[in-house]
Amino acid sequence: MVLATIFQNGVSIEFYIVLSTILFVIGMIGVMIRRNAIILLMCIELMLNAVNLLMVAFSTYFGQADGQIFVFFIMVVAAAEATVGLSILVMAYRNLRTTDVSIFNKLKG
Amino acid sequence: MNLETIAIILGGLTIGSALMVIISKHPVRSVLYLVLTFFMISANYILMNAQFIAIVNIIVYAGAIMVLFLFVLMLLNLSRENEPKSSIMVKLSAVIAGGTLFTVFIAALKDGVAVAATTATDADSIGLVESLGRLLFTKYVLPFEMSSVLFIAAMVGAVLLAKREKQIIE
Numbered sequence: 001m002v003l004a005t006i007f008q009n010g011v012s013i014e015f016y017i018v019l020s021t022i023l024f025v026i027g028m029i030g031v032m033i034r035r036n037a038i039i040l041l042m043c044i045e046l047m048l049n050a051v052n053l054l055m056v057a058f059s060t061y062f063g064q065a066d067g068q069i070f071v072f073f074i075m076v077v078a079a080a081e082a083t084v085g086l087s088i089l090v091m092a093y094r095n096l097r098t099t100d101v102s103i104f105n106k107l108k109g
Numbered sequence: 110m111n112l113e114t115i116a117i118i119l120g121g122l123t124i125g126s127a128l129m130v131i132i133s134k135h136p137v138r139s140v141l142y143l144v145l146t147f148f149m150i151s152a153n154y155i156l157m158n159a160q161f162i163a164i165v166n167i168i169v170y171a172g173a174i175m176v177l178f179l180f181v182l183m184l185l186n187l188s189r190e191n192e193p194k195s196s197i198m199v200k201l202s203a204v205i206a207g208g209t210l211f212t213v214f215i216a217a218l219k220d221g222v223a224v225a226a227t228t229a230t231d232a233d234s235i236g237l238v239e240s241l242g243r244l245l246f247t248k249y250v251l252p253f254e255m256s257s258v259l260f261i262a263a264m265v266g267a268v269l270l271a272k273r274e275k276q277i278i279e
Contacts, residue, residue, distance in 0.1 A: 006156055007226040010113045014218065016153075019120045021214045023127055025207045030131035032203035033195050038136060038182060042143050045174065046127060049150055052166075056236075060157040063227030065235040068162050069249050072241075075169050076256045080263035082174045086181045087270040093185050 007061050016057035023050035037092075037099045041085050048078050116156060123149040140178050147171045159236035 007013065027050060030043035052071045059067025093099055126149055129142040147170045154163035234240060245253055 006112045006116060006158075010111070011116045013226070015116065015120065017218060018215065019123065019153075021211055022124055025211045025214075026124070026127045026131060028210065029203050029207040032206065033200045034131060035195055036136060038178060038185075039131075039139055042130065042139060042178060045170070046130060046143065046146065049147065049166075049170070052162075053150055053153060056154055056157055056159045056162055060159060060236070061226050062224075063235060065240050065244050066248075068159055068236060068241055069244055071162050072165065072245070073249075073252060073256060075165060076259065079169060079174060080259055082177060083263050083267045084270070086177060087267040090181060090184065091270050099185065 013057060013061050016054065020050040020054040020057070023047075023053065035100050035102055037089050037101050037104070038086075040101060041082060041089070045078060045082065048074060112156070116153075119149060119152050119156065123153065136182055137179070140175055140182065143178075144171045144175045147175070154236075157236070158233055161236055161238050161241050 024047050027043045027047035030046065031040055034040060034043065052074055055067045055071050055074075059065065059071075089099060092104060096103055123146060126142050126145040130139050130146060133139050133142060147166060151163040151166045151171075154160075154166060
């Protein structure tokens with residue numbers, strides 16, 4: 001079943017711009033205040049989802065499907081990124097016995 | 110209840126559950142609140158007539174990626190609250206930096222020129238599998254095939270990284 005789009009029913013595009021900006025900023029603050037590396041990866045997923053939300057909103061707003069295809073590709077890249085990131089994290093935990101990002105400073109010159 | 114009210118309630122719930130992700134101390138609770146956030150975002154997609162993306166979001170994010178996160182939390186035995194606290198200065202400066210970024214983004218909207226929403230009658234069905242699949246296999250077929258190469262690279266990399274180092278040396 002297909003309803004008329006919500007942008008023809010009084011919801012403005014600014015609502016979704018503000019909503020996804022707030023979600024992106026929450027993800028960014030989470031990256032800065034948390035020190036568990038797994039939570040950091042989760043905050044990156046939150047930021048990616050904020051961008052996805054904005055892309056779907058504009059795709060619906062302009063009536064073009066290209067934005068939703070790009071959301072699909074962002075999901076593909078996010079899945080690959082989460083897999084590799086978590087396996088790097090598991091390996092780092094095996095060597096250092098912690099996931100605290102302030103311990104991961106061995107690459108610092 | 111009209112659609113505008115539903116959109117505002119859903120937006121508030123999305124922001125609330127996203128805030129709980131970064132506030133809650135327990136890592137498992139953070140993962141569960143992130144799953145809730147993804148469900149809320151999927152509800153927003155359904156509200157915007159993007160049914161295919163909504164289902165894919167639930168399957169891929171809430172179903173696959175978050176289960177992966179939960180498994181890693183279980184394997185590393187991090188379910189207890191042992192995370193060292195950041196200092197209050199770090200938290201304060203992070204919130205100030207985030208608020209500044211938010212202000213800059215919203216201030217950039219002020220000079221934006223409003224473009225009217227589409228009024229095409231077939232615009233309602235662009236989020237269905239039929240139109241998205243047609244576009245994916247004609248215009249975007251090259252990126253679609255390239256993403257399979259990306260997945261193979263990610264899979265090989267994950268297997269190689271997660272193996273014990275002893276086995277790599279032998």
